[in-house]
Structures are given as C-alpha cells and as structure tokens.
Amino acid sequence: MTSLRSTAVIVTFLAVSGGIFTHATGVATAAPNSSTAVPDDGPVDRINETRFPVLWSEDPDHGDRSSTEFESDESTITEFSARLADSTDVSFEEPPEAVETWNSGDIQDFSPGDEERSVHPEGARLENGRYIRDAHASVFAVQPSTVLHAGNSSARYIAPAGEVLAITDYRVRVPDDDTNGSVRHQWSINETAIDGVELRTDDRVLDSDTSHRSVLEYSGLSGTQNLTVAVDISVRLNHKKRTCDEYDNDSNPCDSSWETETEYPTEQVTVTDSRRVVVNQFDRNNGKRVTFENANRTGAVIHPGAMWSTVDVDSDARLRGNWRFYSAGVDGWHTMVSRTETNTTQTNSSVRPAQVHAVPTQNQPDMPSEATAAAEPPLVIENVWGKERDGPSLSDKIDITPVDRYVNTTSVAVRSETLPPVSFDEMTVHGIVHGQSRTVSINDNGTVRDSNLELSVLEANASGAVVQTTVTEKKTGDPITTGRVTVGNQSAAVNASGMAVIELEERPSSVVDGQYTPEDWWRTEHLYSAAEARTTVPPEYPTFQKLVQLVLVTLLWFLPAALAVYGFDYLTDGAALGLRKQQ
Incomplete structure (x- = not known):
C-alpha cells in the first residue's frame, strides 16, 4: 500500500509540473543515465531540478522499476521525478515553459574554437572555401515553438513573435610558408571576423548580430515562413613574396638584394541554416452564448481560431484539447566535433537544445473534472466539429501513445447547469x-425558448394509424x-404551420408517444427546446352496419336452436323443460 508520504510526493510533483518553475542550486541526485540522451551537466542553476529529467523523452525507459522505488518514505520530489522519467515519458496538458528556460541558458555553454580550430555539432552542414574552412551556421532553437505530429x-508552429538561437564557427587555413629557393612566401592572418549574423525570411531581414552565439528576435510574422540564419565570414591574409634575381642554388645566398611584394588575399563565405515554420495565429476567433428559458442552464460555442491546447471558461472549468505535449532533445547535437587542419576529435556535447512536441492522444477534447454520481461536472461537451485526421506514428524511443484517428477540433459546444451565465462572457x-493565449469575448445569442408538442390521432385501424403533430x-x-x-x-419535418402528419405502419396498442427535436442551438438562430407528448388511441367501435350484421348473424345462428328446444318442450307438454304449463 502506498504510504501517505509517497502520495504527498506524487501530488506535489504533479503540482510543480503544472506550475511555475523555481530556481535550483544543485543537480539531480538520481543515478546518472548511461545514455547520451540526457545531458551530463544536469540542470545547474537554469532550471528546476525536478523538471530537468522529464525534458529528455528520447532517453531509454526502464519500465521494470518496482513500485517500492516510488513508495519509499525517503524519496524526495527530485528523486521521484528522476525515477519517473527513467521509467516512462511524461506528457503535459500545455507546452512546458522549462524548455525555453533550458535553451536560453544552455546555448551559453558553447565555446567556439579559434583561428586554427572550428567547433560544431555533429549534425552541422559544413562549408569550405579556399581559406575559410569548416564554417557552419547552426540553428540551436526557435522559441517558443512546438513541433506538431x-x-x-x-x-513546427511558432508564435508571431519570438527568437531564434544560433551558433556559428569556422577556422582559417593559412598556406604553408616557403623559405627555400629564389622565390619565398610568408603567410599570416591580417584580420578575420564574423561580419554579420542575420535572421531572414524570404523577403526581409528581421534581426542581426556579429557573435558566435546569437539570439535573434522576430515579430509580426504570419502564414508559413522560412526562417534562415545567414552568417557572413571574411578573412584577409598577409602574403609576402620575396624574390632574388641572382640566387646561387648551391650556397643559398642571394648575390643581390631581395625584392619584397606584399598582397592581401581576401575571401568571404556565407553559411546558412533554415527552419520552415507555420505561424499559429488567433484569427477568426469568436463565440456565442445562450440561456435556457425556465431552466438553470447556459450553453456556449467557442471557435478558437487557432491550433489550441486548452480553453479556460472559469477558474474551475477548463476544456482540454486533443493534444498532449512532451519535450525531447534535438538530433545532431549529442556529439560536439572539433576540427583542425590535421586532427578531428569528438566529445559528448554540453550544448544540448530541447524541443517541445505535440501529439493527439485522444480523439476529441474533454473536460477534466472531479464530478461524482451526485454532482454534475461544471461543463458538459455537447458537440465538437472539425476535420477528422489520422494519428501519427512516433519513434520507438518515445513512450507516449497517440490515437489512430482524431478530430482536429475547430469548434466546441458546451453547456453548464452549475456555472452562472456571466462565466461565459469571456473565455481564454x-x-x-x-x-500564446487570447481572451475571446462571447456574444449573447438569445434564449432557448420552451416548446409544446400536441398529438392527435386522426385515424387508427388494424393496418396502422395517422397522427397529426x-x-x-x-x-x-x-x-x-x-x-x-x-x-x-417515423419522423417528419414540421411545416410552416408548425404541423406534421405521420403515418404509422402498425396500430399502436393504447397510447402514442411523440418527441420534438429542435435544430441544434449551436447551429441555428431559431432557439427552441425539445418537447415530448403522449396521447391515447381511441377505441375501435364497430359501425351501425356491422352491428346489424352481427344481430342478423346471431339470430341466424341461435334461432334454429331456440325453435328446436321449444318444439321439444312442446311435444312433451312442458314435462321436459318446463317451458309450458302442464294441462
């Protein structure tokens, strides 16, 4: 049985996971993970040490951990978090803020090389010129962003405003000096620099810098964009050429003076790295609200107008979308490579970006609540609509299961019998x-009025019935x-007089039940409630002609028998039946 302390640890961890991240001064105390999926340097002072282990969903999971490891009275929240992350992958209802906090700090760990050495992640695309070698521009992160599967x-979805984190490096190949013969060469670097680091879209420059580590900002974006980091690198060499016209090859002396020519060869190389992004914009978002006549009920429709994660209706009522979020490391950054003209070395990278991902884990939105059999939940989802799509397939490294099919919900209709109508004035x-969030004002669309249904049986016989509604x-x-x-x-639409005539193929037994179904209040301007009614089927009395026929048939059947009995009694002079008085 789980101890009270273990339960408290779990509850506290879940609360921390959904709240604000606090400053931590130590590193996680869990045993180190042997996989390179989790950075060796730990959270340091950038991120809550409880949140750090759950950022690396691609790490190997050990699902065979015993329950006692989670129930120990000695477990701290940090130890519990580390064990949980080591046994499975953790998903969130909203994109975790910790990813941005981690990336903003971790990029500062990048240590560039020097003029003779270039440092780059293993996944970098290298460019070589004549003198500039192993040059690269590598996008570290676009944030905030979410890769939706x-x-x-x-x-990759982004907000209209954000930042791109990037690193760049290169080395300079200086030709070897030649100090023999009548023509001698001496090479050195006069100057070299990163002339500019620019963040560009297809048609304009958004921001610029000149650093090996750049934080480039953007704003006002819309639609689908290519965010490109372009780095201009230049070098200017000093080349001295010394020439002797009277050179003695045997004794290596110059019998005349050396003539010196100096030139300054230059080169410029531009390296780029791009990310294709989709701007998640809140446009065409709106909603409407209705109240119900003579009923403590409110209905509302919300059209979020963007890819959404949650909708806040009230402090105690929240709609949860199809998506769950997880964080994982970015491929190509596990190893850092250092290159010189003659040597290449590789080490585990201390520069490790993380990325938020989103997957559909349920086929439509829901309303998480603590409703019981005796209490209604604060919100009930009436209907959702949007395009139905196939779920994704994730890497075997990710221990999160998406659904096979889901509705990419663009509108949700809800009702509540516990929240006051004013709660629906605005939704976030x-x-x-x-x-990324937007408060949406909800328009009052009127009142759902009560309706009344009347039934009248126009005709009923053995073969069926005709009912007027x-x-x-x-x-x-x-x-x-x-x-x-x-x-x-049988069903029929009502006409312009509010009536419908329905023919039943079988005669009802004794009563007829009917139901009026209005158009859905979230789809129409004609707001009416449903109604039910019951009426009796009138008895099937025989007609006058059938009564006469019955009398005649009865007489024809029983008159001969009556005459026979009377005749027998007559013959016996009333002795047998006593119908006649004896003389």
Whole structure:
C-alpha cells in the first residue's frame, strides 16, 4: 500500500509540473543515465531540478522499476521525478515553459574554437572555401515553438513573435610558408571576423548580430515562413613574396638584394541554416452564448481560431484539447566535433537544445473534472466539429501513445447547469505554442425558448394509424417552423404551420408517444427546446352496419336452436323443460 508520504510526493510533483518553475542550486541526485540522451551537466542553476529529467523523452525507459522505488518514505520530489522519467515519458496538458528556460541558458555553454580550430555539432552542414574552412551556421532553437505530429508529417508552429538561437564557427587555413629557393612566401592572418549574423525570411531581414552565439528576435510574422540564419565570414591574409634575381642554388645566398611584394588575399563565405515554420495565429476567433428559458442552464460555442491546447471558461472549468505535449532533445547535437587542419576529435556535447512536441492522444477534447454520481461536472461537451485526421506514428524511443484517428477540433459546444451565465462572457484560449493565449469575448445569442408538442390521432385501424403533430412556442402559442417530430419509428419535418402528419405502419396498442427535436442551438438562430407528448388511441367501435350484421348473424345462428328446444318442450307438454304449463 502506498504510504501517505509517497502520495504527498506524487501530488506535489504533479503540482510543480503544472506550475511555475523555481530556481535550483544543485543537480539531480538520481543515478546518472548511461545514455547520451540526457545531458551530463544536469540542470545547474537554469532550471528546476525536478523538471530537468522529464525534458529528455528520447532517453531509454526502464519500465521494470518496482513500485517500492516510488513508495519509499525517503524519496524526495527530485528523486521521484528522476525515477519517473527513467521509467516512462511524461506528457503535459500545455507546452512546458522549462524548455525555453533550458535553451536560453544552455546555448551559453558553447565555446567556439579559434583561428586554427572550428567547433560544431555533429549534425552541422559544413562549408569550405579556399581559406575559410569548416564554417557552419547552426540553428540551436526557435522559441517558443512546438513541433506538431499528425498523420505522416510534422510541422513546427511558432508564435508571431519570438527568437531564434544560433551558433556559428569556422577556422582559417593559412598556406604553408616557403623559405627555400629564389622565390619565398610568408603567410599570416591580417584580420578575420564574423561580419554579420542575420535572421531572414524570404523577403526581409528581421534581426542581426556579429557573435558566435546569437539570439535573434522576430515579430509580426504570419502564414508559413522560412526562417534562415545567414552568417557572413571574411578573412584577409598577409602574403609576402620575396624574390632574388641572382640566387646561387648551391650556397643559398642571394648575390643581390631581395625584392619584397606584399598582397592581401581576401575571401568571404556565407553559411546558412533554415527552419520552415507555420505561424499559429488567433484569427477568426469568436463565440456565442445562450440561456435556457425556465431552466438553470447556459450553453456556449467557442471557435478558437487557432491550433489550441486548452480553453479556460472559469477558474474551475477548463476544456482540454486533443493534444498532449512532451519535450525531447534535438538530433545532431549529442556529439560536439572539433576540427583542425590535421586532427578531428569528438566529445559528448554540453550544448544540448530541447524541443517541445505535440501529439493527439485522444480523439476529441474533454473536460477534466472531479464530478461524482451526485454532482454534475461544471461543463458538459455537447458537440465538437472539425476535420477528422489520422494519428501519427512516433519513434520507438518515445513512450507516449497517440490515437489512430482524431478530430482536429475547430469548434466546441458546451453547456453548464452549475456555472452562472456571466462565466461565459469571456473565455481564454491557449495555443499549442507556449505563452500564446487570447481572451475571446462571447456574444449573447438569445434564449432557448420552451416548446409544446400536441398529438392527435386522426385515424387508427388494424393496418396502422395517422397522427397529426403540432409544435408551438409554449409561452406565446406561436407555431414553431423548424425541427422534426418523431412518433414511433417515423419522423417528419414540421411545416410552416408548425404541423406534421405521420403515418404509422402498425396500430399502436393504447397510447402514442411523440418527441420534438429542435435544430441544434449551436447551429441555428431559431432557439427552441425539445418537447415530448403522449396521447391515447381511441377505441375501435364497430359501425351501425356491422352491428346489424352481427344481430342478423346471431339470430341466424341461435334461432334454429331456440325453435328446436321449444318444439321439444312442446311435444312433451312442458314435462321436459318446463317451458309450458302442464294441462
């Protein structure tokens, strides 16, 4: 049985996971992971040490841990977090902020080389010129951003404003000196520099820098963009050429003076790295609210207008979307490579970017609550709509299971019988990109009015029945001209007079039940509630002609028998039956 202390640790960890990240001064105390998926340098002072282990979902998971490891009274929250991350991968309802905190600090760990040595991640694309060698520009992170996985593809979503973190490095190949013969060469570097680091889209420059470690900002983006980091690197060499016209090859002296020429060869190389992104914009977001006549009920429709993670309706009521979020390291950064003209070395990288990912783990949104059998949840989802899509397939390294099919929900209709109508005046939509939210004003769309249904059996016989239905507004008696009426297994739309005639193929036993189904309140401007009614089937009395026929048939059947009995009694002079008095 789980101890009270263990339960408290779990609850506290879950609370920390969903809240603000605190400053930590130590490193995680869990046993080090032998995989290079988790950085060796730990959280240091950049990130909460409880959150650090769950950022690396591609690490090997050991699902065979015993439950006692999680129930120990000696476990701290940090130890519990490390064990949890080592046994499975952790998903979140919203994009974790810790990824940005980690990336912003970790890029500072990059130590560039010098004029003779270039340092780059193993996945970098290298460019070589005549003198500039092993040059690269490497995008470290685009943040905030979320890589969304759907079907057989993925896309990187960003907010309209954010930053691109990038590193760059190179080395200079200086030609060897030649100090023999009548023509001698001496080479050196006059100057070399990173002339500029620019963040570009297809049509403009967004920001610039001149550093090996750059934080480049962007804003006002929309649609689909190519974010490109372009680095201009230049070098200017000093080349001295010494010539002797009267040179003695045998004794190596110059019998005349050396003539010296100096030139300054230059070269410029541009290296780039790009990320294709989709801007997650809140456009066309709106909503409407209705109240129900004579009922403590409110309904609302929200159109988020963007890829969304959650919708806050009230402090105690939140809609949760299809998506769950996890963090993982970025491929190509596990190893850092150092190159010189003659040597290449590799080490485990201390510069490790993390990336937020989103996958659909349920086929449609839900409303997490603590509702019981005796208490209604604060929100009930009436309907959702959007395009149905295939779920993605994730790497075997990720221990999170997506759904096979899901609805990419663009609209949600909800109702509540516990929240006051004022709770629906505004809703806050949170996007799939961290920090992105929009408060949506909800318009009042009117009142769902009570309706009344009347049934009248026009005809009923052995072969069926004909039922006339009339639907009116309960308060005014005006006909309702939208919706459908169902009687038995037959259904019909009401006409302009609020009526419908339904023919039943079988005669009802004694009563007829009917239901009026209005158009969905979230799809129509004609707002009416559902209604039910019951009426009796009148008895099937025989006609006058059939009564006469019955009398005649009865007489024809029983008159001969009566005459025979009377005749027998007559012959016996009343002695047998006593119908006649004896003389």
